[in-house]
Amino acid sequence: MSAGSQEYSAKNINVLKGLEAVQKRPAMYIGDIGSRGLHHLINEVVDNSIDEALAGYCDTIEVIINKDSSVTVSDNGRGIPVDLHPEENRSALEVVMTVLHAGGKFDKDSYKVSGGLHGVGVSVVNALSEWLKVEVKRDGKLWFMEFRRGAPVAPVKSISNLAKKETGTKVTFFPDGEIFKTTLFKFDTIIARMRELAYLNKTITIICIDRREEVEEKEVFHFKGGLVEFVQYIDAKRTPLHKPVLIEGEKDNTPIEIAFHYNDAFDENIFSYVNNINTHEGGTHLYGFKSALTRTLNNYATRNGLLKNTKIQLSGDDFREGLTCVISVKVMEPQFEGQTKTKLGNSETKSAVETLVNEKLAEFLEENPAVGKKIIEKCLRSAEARDAARRARDLARRKNALDSFDLPGKLADCSITDPEHCEIYIVEGDSAGGSAKQGRDRRFQAILPLKGKILNVEKSKLHKILENNEIKAIIAAVGTGIDLDFDISKLRYGKIILMTDADVDGSHIRTLLLTFLFRYMRELIKHGKIYIAQPPLYRIKKGKEEFFAFDERERDDILKRMKINPKKLEALNDTPESQELDDLGNIKGVTISRYKGLGEMNPEQLWSTTMNPETRTLLQVNVENEPDAHILFETLMGDSVEPRRLFIEKNAKYVRNLDV
């Protein structure tokens, strides 16, 4: 930093107190300091550009990962004002960048609804960046200002005149490596969010570019069909029964947009958003929609004599089987509740959504009787299937198979009963299950061995699923029940750990398990209860010393420490058997084994590498983007084989980065 800039930031000591609070407790402002929080920085800047767009001043946003791994977010909005702020005696730009929550203060009248879950403003991004540079095009000039860890390097200055009458804001930042655990941006994570934003805001074009590799990657998102296209994207792998129904309008100053269709599957997929944030836990907007859907469809069916031939009473759930729906509302002062603050609490929103849907859906059905008939027929089929499933479930209950008191015979339970301190390993195969049972700490670790592959739930109906022994064992052991009966308060373990072999079959079994959990016990994933065990792939033995490695790189690091050139072992990469390499002089006496499966490890090895909480690595499964996770499982477990094969191959190799 130059002398001049030090002088400049010295004057701003007071102001920077606010940013220091952010630097001291970053998680309070952005959720966490891992990958999720890191990507939140981008979202925070983009949210400001989205606000400009919603106010009607901007239609294009660009997000670039630069060669040096910094990120640039630019828009063609009005540009952050650069004129002197009357009370603060410095530029408005500087205030926006250094004062918490300052962004909105300049522009009270604008329709500002974005700015999210944390909604903390760009000053937080500034506080958490090693450096940040802003360029503003405004008043015929290009303005520039630079910051280091939140502190201004110099006042804003104009650096050139603009040839054209342009406006806009460009923010480039490099996250602070002393604050974040990782500063590696993932392009896939960025595109997933930008695609979602483009579907939710149909007037905006979002361009994403990754310049880190030799050949740049680029994605452009613009969907003039908005939510209608979103629903079609979500269900691209399914067969819809009709073109999506679009409900659009404003009630009580609440803009509401809903699109839905029914498909040939049986599950309900409603994705709800408030101010562009996915409300995972739902809330009042969702209640309003569900209640209006049930009521309007019921009225329509009754009035048109479509229920004459059935004795079954249609329930709300019957109207949501095979339903894929996106709900997006804009709420001026949203109240978020729930465990993860993603549940809308505003009661006025329920009636706004309910009234609009009642009105518009009834209108739609009158004008499109053919679609109306198809929907009601589908709901009737669902009701009949549900009736059959209910009977199957009752039968199963009577046989006690699903009763959580009747734990499966092959479950080796733990002795502690406080769920928070217990964990269960769901293990592939009886032999690995045997090792795990011997190796575990039986006080708090339970083992449930599974035989072979579990059923692919993506292709089966609920009553078939409930006939599957492996699935029944999982349901009974976990204790929460599934689907509509799910109750997290009955959870028997604080951690549910999937332990499968590190090969293609193991990946397949893990994917089948995750599919089941995502479809029928999704709350467990959302509450962070599901983990994936990381058994080692290699054992390296030298005399009495024993080392374990989770991948090739780690194995090579260990070999290098033994002064062995890993290059000489290249031939071994594809050789699964354990080998003594004594023909090459310098690696004599070292045995390297590649584990084919968990079953090859003895109980002590399994404990020390994979089960001991002090030494093991667990991957927590989380849903990065809910609609995309839905598509992923559909792709993986649906009818086409090729995408599944590709994913499993890729994932078998990169399982340490697993995010669904």
Ligand code: 0RA
């Ligand atoms: C304060 C006031 C105005 C616009 C903005 C901030 C603004 C902030 C960001 C952040 C990224 N892009 C942005 N674009 C605009 C209103 C300015 C006016 O009234 O002209």
